[in-house]
Amino acid sequence: MMMTICTQLGAPHGWTPPKCHLKAQSKAVLKEQKTHSISPEKKEILKSLESWVSRNVLPLAKPVEECWQPRDLLPDSSLSSDEFTDQVKALRDRTAELPNDYLVVLVGDMITEESLPTYQSWLNRQDGIRDEPGSSNNPWVVWTRSWAAEENRHGDLLKTYLYLSGRVDMFMVEKTIQYLIGAGMDITTGNDPYKAFVYASFQERATFVSHGNVARLAKERGDLILARICGTIAADEKRHENAYVRIVEKLLEVDATEAMIAIANMMRRRVTMPAHLMHDGQDPHLFDHFSMVAQRIGVYTTNDYADILEFLIGRWKLEKLEGLTSEGQRAQEFVCGLAPRIRRLQERPNERASKINHKFTWIFNKRCPCEFYGLP
Numbered sequence: 001m002m003m004t005i006c007t008q009l010g011a012p013h014g015w016t017p018p019k020c021h022l023k024a025q026s027k028a029v030l031k032e033q034k035t036h037s038i039s040p041e042k043k044e045i046l047k048s049l050e051s052w053v054s055r056n057v058l059p060l061a062k063p064v065e066e067c068w069q070p071r072d073l074l075p076d077s078s079l080s081s082d083e084f085t086d087q088v089k090a091l092r093d094r095t096a097e098l099p100n101d102y103l104v105v106l107v108g109d110m111i112t113e114e115s116l117p118t119y120q121s122w123l124n125r126q127d128g129i130r131d132e133p134g135s136s137n138n139p140w141v142v143w144t145r146s147w148a149a150e151e152n153r154h155g156d157l158l159k160t161y162l163y164l165s166g167r168v169d170m171f172m173v174e175k176t177i178q179y180l181i182g183a184g185m186d187i188t189t190g191n192d193p194y195k196a197f198v199y200a201s202f203q204e205r206a207t208f209v210s211h212g213n214v215a216r217l218a219k220e221r222g223d224l225i226l227a228r229i230c231g232t233i234a235a236d237e238k239r240h241e242n243a244y245v246r247i248v249e250k251l252l253e254v255d256a257t258e259a260m261i262a263i264a265n266m267m268r269r270r271v272t273m274p275a276h277l278m279h280d281g282q283d284p285h286l287f288d289h290f291s292m293v294a295q296r297i298g299v300y301t302t303n304d305y306a307d308i309l310e311f312l313i314g315r316w317k318l319e320k321l322e323g324l325t326s327e328g329q330r331a332q333e334f335v336c337g338l339a340p341r342i343r344r345l346q347e348r349p350n351e352r353a354s355k356i357n358h359k360f361t362w363i364f365n366k367r368c369p370c371e372f373y374g375l376p
Contacts, residue, residue, distance in 0.1 A: 037191045038127045045255050046128035046140070046193060052250060053139040060243040061146035070157035073229050075164065088164050094223040095165040100360075100368050101297045102217055103167055107362045108290040109214060110162060112275040113155035113233075114177045118184050119274060120148040123200075126193035147240060154233045161229060172361040176280040183277035188269050194255075194262035197247045202271045204241035205308045208234050210300040217297070245315055252316055257328035260321060264331030267309065267338055280361050289358045293368050306342040313339070 075087035098106075124131050129140035136142075162168050189195040215230035251259040278287040294300045313319065319336050359365045 038193070042192075042194065042255070042258065043128040045251075049250060049254070050139045053143060053247075056246055056250075057143050057243050058139060058146070060239055060246075061143060061150065062239075064149075067150065068153070068232060070153055070160060073157060073225070073232065074160055091161070091164050091225070092166055094225065095167055098167065098218075098221055098223065099297075100363050100366050101293050102214075102221070103162075103363050104290060104293045104360050104368055105297065105299050106158065106214060107162065107168055107173055107360075108275070108278075108294070109210065110155055110158035111173065111176050111180060111278065112273075113151065114159060115180045115185075115275065116148060116151055116155065117181055119151070120144065122185070122187075122189075123147075123196060125191055126189075126196050127191045129193050143243065147243070150236055150240070154236065157229060157233070161226065168362050169364050172280055176278065176286070176362070179279040179281065180275060180277060183279065185272075185274050185277060187272045187274065187276075189266070192262065194251060194259055195266055197244050197251065198263050198266045199271065200244040201241065201248050201312060202266070202308055203274065204237050204244055205311065206271075206273075206300065206304070208237040208241055209304050209308065210294070211237060213299045217299070245312070249316055252318075252321065256321060256323055257325045260318070260324055260328045260331045260335075263316075263318070264335050267335050271305075282361055289360070293358075302342065302345070306339045309335075309342065310339045 075084055075091060077084055079087070123129070123144045124141070129138075129144070131138070131141035131144065159173075162173070163170055187199060189199050211230050211234035215227045215234060218224075218230060219227035248259065248263070251262075273287075273291075275290075276287050278290065280286055283289065291300075295302065313336055318332060321332055324332060357367055359367050
């Protein structure tokens with residue numbers, strides 16, 4: 001879904017998750033939270049766009065009968081015991097030589113996808129687009145539910161594949177999922193859908209990039225089925241990216257200054273990835289360690305972050321945006337000059353990632369050096 005592999009950009013250093021997953025966050029985190037509710041004028045704009053959403057966003061959600069399902073890409077349990085066992089053995093043979101680094105990134109991908117309940121509830125809190133009765137026919141929430149239903153398949157598929165591989169400690173993986181859902185996320189959008197749509201545009205693009213890179217690495221290692229799995233998920237993420245990018249495009253058309261300010265507000269804080277509260281019960285810096293592995297093997301890097309920002313600036317034509325107030329112009333100037341500054345800062349994350357030699361409980365406390373990829 002929203003992400004998945006993430007760099008240390010925006011990662012919360014020093015945060016220690018609570019021992020009990022029922023306690024969502026520490027007091028130190030909660031005391032600075034804000035809801036950022038929107039104005040009546042913004043709510044009216046969102047209301048006026050409902051028919052536009054029906055015509056331009058809902059078609060990007062595929063009918064269920066046309067969607068792939070995890071069963072299409074996994075060993076077929078309806079076969080005879082011998083045939084099913086043969087398919088599982090073939091899967092295990094393919095995954096036997098996958099590097100530890102790759103497995104860590106794939107597990108982190110999957111765990112982030114499995115935290116879908118947090119993401120759907122986040123979108124459903126946004127002012128002007130929330131699903132009040134829980135089954136509304138409002139086009140905004142029809143999209144949200146359709147998006148969540150499609151995303152739900154991603155974690156199911158990756159989790160089953162990893163379970164069958166025998167290469168990861170599913171007990172620790174499942175604990176991490178429970179911790180993460182219990183902790184939630186704090187990505188500074190509050191209840192402002194303008195910010196939420198900017199965030200989703202960036203995050204779905206990031207997910208598309210990272211799943212695509214994971215697919216490429218699987219192909220290079222000879223697991224063509226895993227490459228197909230990750231590529232199929234990436235294609236979903238690309239379609240979802242298109243939906244959110246279209247929404248922000250429309251907001252820039254009908255409410256240019258406020259949309260531009262929302263973009264700047266999200267980029268000023270840097271886009272915090274949705275799994276930033278990741279915890280396995282042992283490693284208080286698990287997200288940082290996971291992010292550095294992803295950076296090191298080239299799945300999701302600081303350059304990717306800058307590339308995504310430049311892509312969105314170009315897609316939304318932000319440099320050419322006119323009719324802004326002075327505040328909107330300052331926001332425009334900030335966003336359009338941000339990518340080069342991010343690229344200049346990439347040396348530090350690269351240096352940190354190159355030194356990681358960390359044990360991950362997900363892979364039975366094995367270490368993650370990167371000798372398989374010929375990296376320093």
